[in-house]
Amino acid sequence: MPEEAGFAFWIHVTPRARRPAVAGLQGDALRVAVAAAPEAGRANAACIRALAEAFDVPRRQVELDPGSRHRRKRVHITGSVAGLKRRFRELAGDP
Numbered sequence: 001m002p003e004e005a006g007f008a009f010w011i012h013v014t015p016r017a018r019r020p021a022v023a024g025l026q027g028d029a030l031r032v033a034v035a036a037a038p039e040a041g042r043a044n045a046a047c048i049r050a051l052a053e054a055f056d057v058p059r060r061q062v063e064l065d066p067g068s069r070h071r072r073k074r075v076h077i078t079g080s081v082a083g084l085k086r087r088f089r090e091l092a093g094d095p
Helices: 042-055 081-092
Strands: 007-014 021-026 029-033 062-064 072-077
Touching: 007 042, 007 081, 021 042, 021 081, 029 042, 029 081, 042 062, 042 072, 042 081
Parallel strands: 007 029
Antiparallel strands: 007 072, 021 029, 062 072
C-alpha cells in the first residue's frame, strides 16, 4: 500500500453532545462527539468536519462508510499513513 493511501479506523459517534470533541476510545473506536442531531445526515456531516479538523486535513479527504446508520462507523482518511496513525494515537490518548 502506498504511503499516501490513507488510514482507516472505527469511530463511535455521540450526537447531540454538549461539548463536541474528538478524543479518547470507546472500545477500539475513536470517540467523536458532535452537537448535531442524527437527522438528515447532519451528525455525519458534523463528524466529517470534526475529523478533518482533528486530523488537519481537508474535508474531502475524510470518508465515512456510506452504509453506516449507527453510532459505530468506519472512516477512511486519505493522506500520509504514518502521520495519520500518529495523530490517531494522540487523539486516542495513547502516547
